[in-house]
Amino acid sequence: MSATSLLIVAHGSRRPQSNTEVKQLTQIIREKACSKYLSISHAFLELADPSISDAIDQCVEQGAKEVLLLPYFLSAGRHVQQDIPEEVAKKQAQYPQLKIQIATYLGASDAIADIMLSLVEKT
Amino acid sequence: MSATSLLIVAHGSRRPQSNTEVKQLTQIIREKACSKYLSISHAFLELADPSISDAIDQCVEQGAKEVLLLPYFLSAGRHVQQDIPEEVAKKQAQYPQLKIQIATYLGASDAIADIMLSLVEKT
Numbered sequence: 392m393s394a395t396s397l398l399i400v401a402h403g404s405r406r407p408q409s410n411t412e413v414k415q416l417t418q419i420i421r422e423k424a425c426s427k428y429l430s431i432s433h434a435f436l437e438l439a440d441p442s443i444s445d446a447i448d449q450c451v452e453q454g455a456k457e458v459l460l461l462p463y464f465l466s467a468g469r470h471v472q473q474d475i476p477e478e479v480a481k482k483q484a485q486y487p488q489l490k491i492q493i494a495t496y497l498g499a500s501d502a503i504a505d506i507m508l509s510l511v512e513k514t
Numbered sequence: 515m516s517a518t519s520l521l522i523v524a525h526g527s528r529r530p531q532s533n534t535e536v537k538q539l540t541q542i543i544r545e546k547a548c549s550k551y552l553s554i555s556h557a558f559l560e561l562a563d564p565s566i567s568d569a570i571d572q573c574v575e576q577g578a579k580e581v582l583l584l585p586y587f588l589s590a591g592r593h594v595q596q597d598i599p600e601e602v603a604k605k606q607a608q609y610p611q612l613k614i615q616i617a618t619y620l621g622a623s624d625a626i627a628d629i630m631l632s633l634v635e636k637t
Binding site: 406407412423424451459498503504506514 | 520522524527528529531532535536541542546554562582584586587588589590592593615616617618619620621623624625626627628629630631633634636637
């Protein structure tokens with residue numbers, strides 16, 4: 392059994408449907424990869440629950456030894472470069488034995504260009 | 515020769531590097547697909563240039579008969595549902611013979627879940 396939890400981290404929105412989109416994406420990722428991870432869940436940086444802090448607590452309660460955050464962001468702005476790492480640093484101090492890592496943000500993926508082009512074909 | 519122009523539409527940021535990321539993405543898309551389109555360029559909804567309006571003018575000056583906007587957004591919020599369509603409606607009134615379409619926004623792509631999982635492997 393894996394002891395790694397994945398945490399999809401989105402900005403969070405005042406618009407409930409946008410947060411629902413993140414939950415739905417998390418559910419799709421869970422269906423694809425649940426056999427590989429202890430848990431796959433989502434968290435919001437602000438404006439919605441669960442917070443990154445609460446979500447990491449939840450991973451620890453479930454027995455995670457490692458948490459990998461996947462930033463669902465398009466650009467390497469303040470949220471990616473500063474806010475998420477700061478949240479992680481706080482939790483790392485709280486759980487010194489937990490391995491917490493932050494993956495590259497979505498927008499940095501080489502595959503984005505191909506996806507954008509695939510959207511053309513669906514129009 | 516295609517008479518269709520692609521326009522990558524991003525939000526725009528006060529942070530120049532975020533706008534540069536959009537320009538770089540556009541360049542990658544251009545390298546992949548320039549043989550299929552009259553032009554492939556970018557525009558920003560706000561906070562940066564070129565505007566959607568100016569970018570569509572540019573497409574028309576280049577001889578486009580059709581402009582396809584590709585929204586580089588993760589959620590179907592106000593920008594995707596309202597602001598971009600409003601900009602397009604204004605330009606459609608200005609150029610009644612130009613075919614202007616808006617593709618599905620990036621976040622709606624089924625491929626996003628796989629990309630998120632591929633980011634895990636790169637961490």
